[in-house]
Amino acid sequence: GKGEYDHYMLKEIHSQPTALSNAIDGRVVDGEVSFEDLPPGTFADVETVQLVACGTSYHASLFGTHLLRSAGVSADAIRASEYEPVSGPVDERTLVVAVTQSGETADTLDAVRTASDRGARSLAVTNVVGSTAAREADDALYIRAGPEVGVAATKTFSSQAVTLALLSQRLAADLPEATPPADSTAMLEALDDLPNQAESVLAESRASALARELLDARSYFFIGRGLGRSVALEGALKFKEITYEHAEGFASGALKHGPLALVTEESPVFAVYTGGEDGKTTTNATEARSRGAPIVAVGPDDHPLADAADAHLSVPDTHPVWTALLANVQLQLVSYHAAALLDRPIDKPRNLAKSVTVE
Ligand code: F6R
Numbered sequence: 539g540k541g542e543y544d545h546y547m548l549k550e551i552h553s554q555p556t557a558l559s560n561a562i563d564g565r566v567v568d569g570e571v572s573f574e575d576l577p578p579g580t581f582a583d584v585e586t587v588q589l590v591a592c593g594t595s596y597h598a599s600l601f602g603t604h605l606l607r608s609a610g611v612s613a614d615a616i617r618a619s620e621y622e623p624v625s626g627p628v629d630e631r632t633l634v635v636a637v638t639q640s641g642e643t644a645d646t647l648d649a650v651r652t653a654s655d656r657g658a659r660s661l662a663v664t665n666v667v668g669s670t671a672a673r674e675a676d677d678a679l680y681i682r683a684g685p686e687v688g689v690a691a692t693k694t695f696s697s698q699a700v701t702l703a704l705l706s707q708r709l710a711a712d713l714p715e716a717t718p719p720a721d722s723t724a725m726l727e728a729l730d731d732l733p734n735q736a737e738s739v740l741a742e743s744r745a746s747a748l749a750r751e752l753l754d755a756r757s758y759f760f761i762g763r764g765l766g767r768s769v770a771l772e773g774a775l776k777f778k779e780i781t782y783e784h785a786e787g788f789a790s791g792a793l794k795h796g797p798l799a800l801v802t803e804e805s806p807v808f809a810v811y812t813g814g815e816d817g818k819t820t821t822n823a824t825e826a827r828s829r830g831a832p833i834v835a836v837g838p839d840d841h842p843l844a845d846a847a848d849a850h851l852s853v854p855d856t857h858p859v860w861t862a863l864l865a866n867v868q869l870q871l872v873s874y875h876a877a878a879l880l881d882r883p884i885d886k887p888r889n890l891a892k893s894v895t896v897e
Pocket residue numbers: 592593594595596637638639640641642643646689690691692775776779892893894
């Protein structure tokens with residue numbers, strides 16, 4: 539049941555320290571990634587990776603694609619419903635990774651079937667043991683988040699992000715031409731602290747008070763760059779689906795090419811930064827601020843964006859990859875508290891289903 543929580547969504551947000559521990563547990567051994575059913579060398583023949591997914595899982599795939607590319611692995615994230623028109627040439631050296639919490643999403647299953655028919659190899663990254671995706675793919679890798687009841691995906695995004703980060707390191711180790719980034723050791727080491735850092739974000743977040751302050755806005759924008767972009771897109775999706783308010787996520791740099799026309803004092807902008815690659819996000823957020831938009835900085839302390847913003851949701855200053863993940867936890871809380879104040883049916887938003895089994 540929901541226990542002490544008003545909604546499953548809040549319970550699931552708060553279960554992230556445990557879910558993250560489970561996703562990591564036993565999978566980093568002596569500084570190397572180890573997956574029980576996928577021994578070293580499993581991916582030695584892979585030339586390129588296509589992550590196919592929908593919704594929140596697509597945003598986790600963008601996150602994973604960023605990590606694969608920075609590990610020197612050629613990778614793309616493709617919305618599963620667009621697979622057929624955009625996949626391009628595929629052969630047995632293409633690894634198609636179905637990223638799907640439920641393992642039952644029709645568009646995702648269809649994309650993997652299309653890829654398999656064209657000769658690709660497949661891997662399901664899923665939460666549900668025995669799901670269709672897990673059974674149909676050549677291999678399965680479980681994110682071990684535990685059951686998710688709320689329609690809005692929360693803990694499973696975090697578990698997918700961690701699992702894909704580990705997978706990126708495994709692929710980089712297996713592929714002769716891939717060069718793991720110099721800081722991959724630091725990224726894996728920083729994982730040890732991630733569950734506790736998630737706990738402290740949950741304990742100390744000011745998201746509830748902030749949601750109340752911003753409740754009268756007309757639109758909510760979310761911007762970020764690189765990993766921050768995937769978090770911005772996810773932040774906006776979560777916000778719209780449970781509050782029914784208008785929300786959009788953009789790459790920080792895209793704001794000035796059109797969306798800035800919508801920015802007013804009635805459109806708060808959540809600017810996600812990771813501590814890594816965020817000078818430009820500061821500039822873009824400042825542009826929005828000069829149009830009167832309240833800026834909420836979402837990232838570590840001691841950063842120009844935190845100083846320049848009207849409000850700040852603080853995130854522990856860890857490896858940029860995990861900073862991005864923790865920024866997403868802050869945004870989950872903003873969406874939850876805004877929806878709770880608006881008295882929305884948080885666990886079952888109108889028109890939405892937990893798993894979408896139609897194309
Ligand atoms: C958003 C949400 C949906 C799902 C999407 C894919 O909160 O839950 O966008 O992420 O329908 O579902 P799975 O991951 O089960 O394939």
